[in-house]
Amino acid sequence: MDIVKKTRDVALSYLYKPSTRTYDSSILSDYLDRRVKVHPEREAVVLYSEAGERSSLTFRQYHDKSIKVAAGLLRSGLTHGQRALLVAPNTLEFIILQMACARIGVFVLFVKYGASPDEVIQMAAKYKCRAIIVQSSESGQSYGQDVVKAFLRDVPEENAPDATLFICVSFYGGPNTISYDTLTTPRPDVISDLEKTAVWSVQSKVQMEDPLLGMMTSGSTGKPKVVALNHFQFIQATFATAELAEMSEGSRFLNERPFPWAGSVGIGINFIAVIGITLVSMDPEISVKKGDAQLVRKILQDEKCTHVLTMPYMMYDFIKSEDAQQYDLSSLQFAMTGGQPILQESAVAFLEKNPTFKLIQAYGGTSFGYLEVGSDIEIKLVDENQRVVPRGTTGELWVRGPMVFIGYLDNLEGTSRSLTPLRWYKTGDLMVMNDHGQVHIVGRISETIKRATVKIHPAEIEHVLVRHPLVLQAYVVGVPDVRLYEELCACVQLNENEIADVDQMKEIEAWCAETFLPGPDGLTLAPRYFLSFREFPKTGNGKINRRELKTLAIKQLAQP
Numbered sequence: 001m002d003i004v005k006k007t008r009d010v011a012l013s014y015l016y017k018p019s020t021r022t023y024d025s026s027i028l029s030d031y032l033d034r035r036v037k038v039h040p041e042r043e044a045v046v047l048y049s050e051a052g053e054r055s056s057l058t059f060r061q062y063h064d065k066s067i068k069v070a071a072g073l074l075r076s077g078l079t080h081g082q083r084a085l086l087v088a089p090n091t092l093e094f095i096i097l098q099m100a101c102a103r104i105g106v107f108v109l110f111v112k113y114g115a116s117p118d119e120v121i122q123m124a125a126k127y128k129c130r131a132i133i134v135q136s137s138e139s140g141q142s143y144g145q146d147v148v149k150a151f152l153r154d155v156p157e158e159n160a161p162d163a164t165l166f167i168c169v170s171f172y173g174g175p176n177t178i179s180y181d182t183l184t185t186p187r188p189d190v191i192s193d194l195e196k197t198a199v200w201s202v203q204s205k206v207q208m209e210d211p212l213l214g215m216m217t218s219g220s221t222g223k224p225k226v227v228a229l230n231h232f233q234f235i236q237a238t239f240a241t242a243e244l245a246e247m248s249e250g251s252r253f254l255n256e257r258p259f260p261w262a263g264s265v266g267i268g269i270n271f272i273a274v275i276g277i278t279l280v281s282m283d284p285e286i287s288v289k290k291g292d293a294q295l296v297r298k299i300l301q302d303e304k305c306t307h308v309l310t311m312p313y314m315m316y317d318f319i320k321s322e323d324a325q326q327y328d329l330s331s332l333q334f335a336m337t338g339g340q341p342i343l344q345e346s347a348v349a350f351l352e353k354n355p356t357f358k359l360i361q362a363y364g365g366t367s368f369g370y371l372e373v374g375s376d377i378e379i380k381l382v383d384e385n386q387r388v389v390p391r392g393t394t395g396e397l398w399v400r401g402p403m404v405f406i407g408y409l410d411n412l413e414g415t416s417r418s419l420t421p422l423r424w425y426k427t428g429d430l431m432v433m434n435d436h437g438q439v440h441i442v443g444r445i446s447e448t449i450k451r452a453t454v455k456i457h458p459a460e461i462e463h464v465l466v467r468h469p470l471v472l473q474a475y476v477v478g479v480p481d482v483r484l485y486e487e488l489c490a491c492v493q494l495n496e497n498e499i500a501d502v503d504q505m506k507e508i509e510a511w512c513a514e515t516f517l518p519g520p521d522g523l524t525l526a527p528r529y530f531l532s533f534r535e536f537p538k539t540g541n542g543k544i545n546r547r548e549l550k551t552l553a554i555k556q557l558a559q560p
Helices: 030-039 058-074 092-103 119-125 140-155 159-163 193-203 231-244 262-275 283-287 295-301 312-320 344-353 412-418 458-465 502-515 546-558
Strands: 014-016 043-048 052-056 081-089 107-110 131-135 166-170 211-215 226-230 252-254 277-283 307-309 334-337 360-361 363-365 369-371 376-384 395-400 425-431 441-445 449-453 454-456 469-481 485-494 529-532
Touching: 030 058, 030 092, 030 231, 030 262, 043 058, 043 092, 043 262, 052 058, 052 092, 052 231, 058 092, 058 193, 081 092, 081 119, 092 107, 092 131, 092 193, 092 211, 092 262, 119 131, 119 140, 131 140, 131 454, 140 166, 211 231, 211 262, 226 231, 231 262, 231 334, 252 295, 262 277, 262 307, 295 312, 312 344, 344 360, 360 546, 412 425, 441 458, 449 469, 449 485, 454 458, 458 469, 458 502, 469 546, 485 502, 485 546, 529 546
Parallel strands: 043 277, 081 107, 081 131, 107 211, 131 166, 252 277, 252 307, 307 334, 334 360, 485 529
Antiparallel strands: 014 376, 043 052, 211 226, 363 369, 376 395, 395 425, 425 441, 449 454, 469 485
8 A cells, every 4th residue: 555645835934943052051141251351451331422522341350240240249148049120321330230139139020211210119129129129310410319209108217227238439428328339438449358259159159040120011911021031041031132133242232222121131231241342331311312323323333333223213214314435344243223114115125324333133022032043942823723834924923032021020810911821922024934944023912903803013014105205104003984994094294294284184084095095895095084193192201102102193083
């Protein structure tokens, strides 16, 4: 009897490209301890203030100061297995404190700088933090004092020292707080044998699977949650991201993201010790609020940066800038972007202005770092029944690998919704995989609009809308409709950043009517409603807040 060997006619949307790296049991501070022996005087980090003033740390200074501060934290009563909340702007102290806590096994919870004082105190209480560490910025000296006031309002002064440690950086918080300078006394630049022994005795007990840090999710899928990562997961995510970005020892990387955000902690600060790069950063006011492309280019030139993180707003500023030829950017080889899909037109325009750059678009998330899809991680696309879909079919992206997070901090319910028993992380992103294993982002499940039983992904409309010469940005949301359940509403921002007048909106509407053709049901993807915005609401880490945008759209449409 002949035996017929059958094979699948259709390949499934699954991919795994194993790593060639050898895993070990190192913790984060081990990498810095090894790195300082090789290049002690090389700059580890360079910071520029809003005024353009430069400050820096060498690897030796980074190493020594992290040990000194770790010793001070131990003297203050903070130790292995406890939690600390850190809220600070982009400063050298932020980087030192994070490494100091890593040395002694203290889990650090990052909260965005500028969070309300009440929010900071509530977060510290909710997550049972032994210490609250706050730093004021140069332009907001009262911020730290306001947080102290909120803390003492909730915790009586006589109980404050016993309940929670409050550490003040760059401001005086009062008698029941600890100053950063106190952590480094009596001799800030000298580590005593006693301090070395104290730190090493604790550091030697810290292991790779001990919790390292917690980062807030953007809130794009609901209420923000704290993503907890251990040393091993954080380090593996670092290696995977560095591989994607072609980052290596000696690279000089400009990343101006706020330090508490995943786009900086997980794609910047982490590279310093683990990979051996020099991180160049700045006050985000320079690039975000001011859009000062000229100063950004000057920093790239003066620091001889090899890599730069170009978020969509920076790409736009670079495209519109007319002074590109004034600066020598011959050292710059790689521009990395991510956080949200980039329009092909924007990418082409950016590369036309900067033809020597290699543009790398990263896909990632707070829960598992930034990585080339398929690099040291398993991916699969599944349908609503959690079955792997054939290639060429839309499905939700699930990922599994060594950098996937522990879970959401103190949130078993949220963790169980996002992580399966087999450690697959459900991203909530809809994608399509082609025959070559490449994936295309369609949108998020939570953003899907259901009109007359048909599921519509906003991205397919948004990518067309921004081609209109008047439109800078466009986001499409679903608004209630009695007959069709939901209708399409286009929220647009004009190139001139002004509210569109009636004629401009009619022009965009007419253009859409001509551009979008009817589908099988006779309906087109041309939005029924058009609204103009000067700016769009954002989440805590800078992403567009579609939930809030939808609420605003519904309110505006309800007005007579």
